[in-house]
Amino acid sequence: MATIEVQGLTKHFGSVVAVDGLSFSVDRGSVTGFLGPNGAGKTTTLRMLLGLVRPTAGQALINGVAYRDLPDPERTVGAVLESSGFHPARTARNHLRAVGMVDGIAAARCDEVLEQVGLAADGNRPVGGFSMGMRQRLELARALLGDPQVLILDEPANGLDPQGIAWLRNFLRWFATQDRVVLVSSHLLAEAAQTVDDVIVLNRGRMAGHGSLTELRQRATTTVRVRTPETDRLVSLLSEHGIQARHQSSDLVEAQGTTVEVVGRLMADNGLVVLEMTSAGESLEELFFQMTEGAQRFGAAGHPEPAPVVGPGPMPGGPS
Amino acid sequence: MNRLIRSEVFKLRTVWSTWLLVGLTAVLIAGLSALVAFVPHHGAVNFPAKGTAAWFDDLFSVMALAVDLALVLGAIMITSEFRHKTVTPTFLAEPRRGRMAAAKLVVALGGGLTLAVVAGAVALVYGLASVATGVGGIATMGTMLTEFRHVWPGVAAAAVLYGAYGVGLGALLKNQVVTIVVALVALAVVEPIVGAAVPSVGRWLPGYAAQALESVAASARMHAGFGAVSSVHLLVWWAGALVIIGYGVVLAALGSLTTLRADVT
Numbered sequence: 223m224a225t226i227e228v229q230g231l232t233k234h235f236g237s238v239v240a241v242d243g244l245s246f247s248v249d250r251g252s253v254t255g256f257l258g259p260n261g262a263g264k265t266t267t268l269r270m271l272l273g274l275v276r277p278t279a280g281q282a283l284i285n286g287v288a289y290r291d292l293p294d295p296e297r298t299v300g301a302v303l304e305s306s307g308f309h310p311a312r313t314a315r316n317h318l319r320a321v322g323m324v325d326g327i328a329a330a331r332c333d334e335v336l337e338q339v340g341l342a343a344d345g346n347r348p349v350g351g352f353s354m355g356m357r358q359r360l361e362l363a364r365a366l367l368g369d370p371q372v373l374i375l376d377e378p379a380n381g382l383d384p385q386g387i388a389w390l391r392n393f394l395r396w397f398a399t400q401d402r403v404v405l406v407s408s409h410l411l412a413e414a415a416q417t418v419d420d421v422i423v424l425n426r427g428r429m430a431g432h433g434s435l436t437e438l439r440q441r442a443t444t445t446v447r448v449r450t451p452e453t454d455r456l457v458s459l460l461s462e463h464g465i466q467a468r469h470q471s472s473d474l475v476e477a478q479g480t481t482v483e484v485v486g487r488l489m490a491d492n493g494l495v496v497l498e499m500t501s502a503g504e505s506l507e508e509l510f511f512q513m514t515e516g517a518q519r520f521g522a523a524g525h526p527e528p529a530p531v532v533g534p535g536p537m538p539g540g541p542s
Numbered sequence: 543m544n545r546l547i548r549s550e551v552f553k554l555r556t557v558w559s560t561w562l563l564v565g566l567t568a569v570l571i572a573g574l575s576a577l578v579a580f581v582p583h584h585g586a587v588n589f590p591a592k593g594t595a596a597w598f599d600d601l602f603s604v605m606a607l608a609v610d611l612a613l614v615l616g617a618i619m620i621t622s623e624f625r626h627k628t629v630t631p632t633f634l635a636e637p638r639r640g641r642m643a644a645a646k647l648v649v650a651l652g653g654g655l656t657l658a659v660v661a662g663a664v665a666l667v668y669g670l671a672s673v674a675t676g677v678g679g680i681a682t683m684g685t686m687l688t689e690f691r692h693v694w695p696g697v698a699a700a701a702v703l704y705g706a707y708g709v710g711l712g713a714l715l716k717n718q719v720v721t722i723v724v725a726l727v728a729l730a731v732v733e734p735i736v737g738a739a740v741p742s743v744g745r746w747l748p749g750y751a752a753q754a755l756e757s758v759a760a761s762a763r764m765h766a767g768f769g770a771v772s773s774v775h776l777l778v779w780w781a782g783a784l785v786i787i788g789y790g791v792v793l794a795a796l797g798s799l800t801t802l803r804a805d806v807t
Contacts, residue, residue, distance in 0.1 A: 266807075273637040274630065274806040290637035301634055305807065307627025309557055316556040317631075323549040324635035364631060 225250055225372055225403045226271065230280035233266050233427075240266040242427035243280070248405050248420070253398045255418035255435075256407035259514050263427040264407040265304065268376050271405075272301050284372055294325040300365030302358075302375040310350030314341055314360050317349060322367045335363040340389075354381035362390070373397060375406040379413055391417045411510050423513050430513040446477045446485045449498035459492055460485070473497065546636055546645035550619070554653060559618060567611050567657045568664050574604040575668040593672070598689035601668060605697045606756050608661035612654035612701040613725050616708020619646050619653070620797075621718035630806055639802045643713055643794055647706045654705030658698035666690060693756070699783060700755040706790035707748060713797025741774045748789050750774050754782030 226248040233241040241263040248254045258264050269275040271282040273289035284292065284299055292298050308317055318332040336345045339359040344352070349360065358381045365373060373394070379387050394404050394417055408414040414421070421438055423431035431438060447470070450456055456475050460467035465484070467477040477485055482501045489496055554560045578601045590596035620643075623629040636642050669686045708725065715721040729749045737744030744750050754776040777785065 269805070269807065272634060274633060276803075276805060292637075295637060296635055303630055305627060306630040309553075309622065309626045309628055311557045311559065312553075313556070316552070320549050320553045320556065321631045321635050323552060324545055324632075326545055 225285055226374075226405055227283045227286070228267070228271070228280070229283075231267060231270060231277055231282055232279040233263075233270060233275060234278045239427055241270070241277075244424070244427070244429060245280075246422050246429065246432060248403055248422075250403055251398055251401045252419045253394050253404040253406065253417055254420045254422060255414040256405055256422050256424065257411060257414055257510065258407075258409065258424035258430070260409055261426075262424040262514070264409075264424055265376055267424070268301075268374055268405070268407060269303070271374060272299070272303075274303075294368070296322070296325040296327065296368035296370065298368070298370055299372045299374060300368060300370035302361050302365045302373075302378045304376050304380065306361055306364075308349040308352075308357065308360065311348050313346050313348055314352070314363075315345035317360065318364055318367060321364055325368055327367050331367060331369075332363075335366045338366060339363045340386075355383055355386060358382055359386065370402075372403045373405070375404070377407055377409070379408065379410065387413070423510065425514045444479070444481055444501050446480055446482055446499065446501045448475045448477070448485060448489070448496060449473050450475065450489070450495055451497070452494050455492075456489065456494055459488060459494070463488060543641065543645065546641060547648055549635075550645050550649040551652070554619065554649065557622075559622075560615070560653075563611055563615050563618075564657065564660055567608050567660045570607055570611075571604055571661050571664045572668075574607065575601060575665060578604060579668055579672060593685075595685050595689055598669065598672075598686050599693065601672070602665050602690055602693040603756070605658070605661040605665050605693065606700070606752075608657045608697060609654075609700045609704050609752050609756070610726065610729065612650075612657050612704040613708040613711075613729075614722055615653045615657065616646075616650035616705040616710075617712040617721045617725060618708075618718065619650055620709050620712035621716060621721050624716050625718045633806060640798050643709070643798055643802060646709045646713075647790065647794055650705035650709045651702045652705075654701040654703065655698060657705075658694070658701040661697065661701075662690075662694045665694075696756040696779065699779075700752040700786070703755075703783060703786040703790065704748075704752065707786055707793070710790040710793030710797060713801055714793050716801045737774045744774045745777050746785060748786055750776060751782040751785035751789075755779050755786070 228247070229245050231241055231244040232239070244263070244267060256264050256268070266275060267282075270277050271284065271289065281288065289295060289299065312320070315332055315336060318335065319329055322328075322332055333342070333345065336342050339362050341356065341359050341363060344356065349357065352360065358378070362375075362378065365375070375394075378390055382390060394406065398404050398419070406414070406418065415435065418435060420434050421431065422429065423438075448456060451473060453469055453473060453475050457467045457469060460475075460477050460480075465477050465480045467475055470476050482499055486496070486499060590600060623632055632642060633639060669690055673683050673686050708721075711725055712718075712721045715724060728747075733744065733747045733749040736747060737750060745754070757776065776782065
């Protein structure tokens with residue numbers, strides 16, 4: 223059953239089209255990565271799901287209803303948002319109590335979630351003295367307050383230290399195994415790839431790709447190089463199956479847009495000899511770049527936008 | 543709605559700015575009362591003799607400052623949500639934004655009352671001290687208490703309603719500094735000018751409406767101290783109350799249609 227359902231969702235900010243006719247659904251028991259470069263419309267989409275931004279057209283539903291129609295919404299949906307704030311003079315615990323009180327969440331639960339995110343010792347400190355990472359942990363604690371069925375997280379790894387990121391990754395995996403739902407946005411592909419089952423790739427407000435991570439990997443345009451004595455037969459065989467292939471040298475064939483699995487099986491079925499087979503470019507990063515190429519090439523001022531950082535994870539404590 | 547109200551009260555209790563306002567109310571009223579009580583004004587025609595009913599009226603009219611501070615409190619209640627971006631978690635917990643605004647209006651009434659009680663307590667201390675020390679030689683407990691009963695209820699009613707007026711103004715203007723400056727400049731500068739130039743319009747402004755409430759009893763025997771405002775014929779007290787309620791509700795409604803309806807990004 224689809225728990226998050228987005229249909230024809232569109233948002234215009236003045237003349238800027240932030241989200242353009244987006245439709246997707248997210249099922250229970252999975253972690254779905256919401257990917258795309260900066261400015262792709264990820265945050266706007268998540269904020270429309272949470273009733274914070276009013277869609278220009280279309281609808282965003284959780285359990286079949288709009289966020290504003292959920293009774294005690296914190297008990298159904300937990301959200302971690304980037305621009306969410308804290309009163310600097312209020313303590314972490316009191317921040318949670320004030321928010322939880324609205325949906326009838328007990329004070330004891332506030333201590334539980336503080337414990338869960340590793341802030342138990344800092345609960346009675348004013349948030350004004352918190353580091354970026356501690357604020358992010360507190361934001362996560364707030365999302366967990368109502369023991370929700372659905373978690374929506376916008377760039378949750380921002381500002382977290384490596385231990386925090388590892389903890390978050392494990393937590394999200396565990397959360398999804400409880401037959402619950404996680405939708406997590408990220409512009410850090412490497413980070414997302416370790417956590418998610420399914421991906422939704424957004425580019426300039428539109429869907430650029432949707433599917434399981436494995437599926438998507440297979441869809442990547444890869445180059446398969448095969449060394450075989452029967453190059454002519456291989457080239458025609460691949461062409462018959464709609465795969466672009468050409469001779470590189472007397473014993474080398476290069477095929478585009480396929481995988482070693484496909485080529486290997488075809489060759490075995492047809493009794494062709496393989497001397498060597500390699501593939502290149504089969505990485506999620508490259509696929510991601512391909513899907514979001516438009517945004518890279520045609521940035522706002524005609525210059526390429528900065529490429530998404532693909533690396534071992536964000537530095538702790540950086541500004542977002 | 544009860545849970546929303548409890549949450550709003552809790553939010554107020556858990557930041558020091560609220561207690562700063564409470565403290566400020568006490569300190570300012572103590573200071574101004576001291577001015578009235580101890581500064582001698584020999585020969586000044588406009589000042590009533592110490593210890594008379596009119597003098598106690600002057601002493602207690604200092605409490606009116608709580609009304610302005612109630613306005614500041616109401617304004618801070620809503621604008622701090624935008625200033626510190628707590629509006630995001632607030633709206634996540636209660637996405638029906640009108641209910642959030644309504645809860646704040648209700649809590650601001652209580653906030654105004656709290657400041658009025660603090661102001662009343664401080665003023666009473668001065669009143670009691672004046673009686674105990676026999677200031678002017680003629681002060682009696684009875685005169686003092688009668689005057690207090692004349693002045694305090696009007697001040698309290700005005701403070702309560704001004705709390706809600708502050709929420710309404712803040713809901714519309716959103717920016718904390720702008721809201722407080724606009725509110726206080728309107729009260730201290732714009733209204734007296736309008737009141738002097740067009741008294742028939744002035745009486746409908748929030749400041750004069752508050753004065754109508756504050757001077758329920760005093761207006762009956764307006765003494766020289768109140769001469770400055772006499773060009774404006776104040777509304778009857780209940781009309782003044784309705785006018786302030788009107789400002790609060792209309793501003794909050796306008797705010798709900800504009801600021802509060804806007805996307806939270």
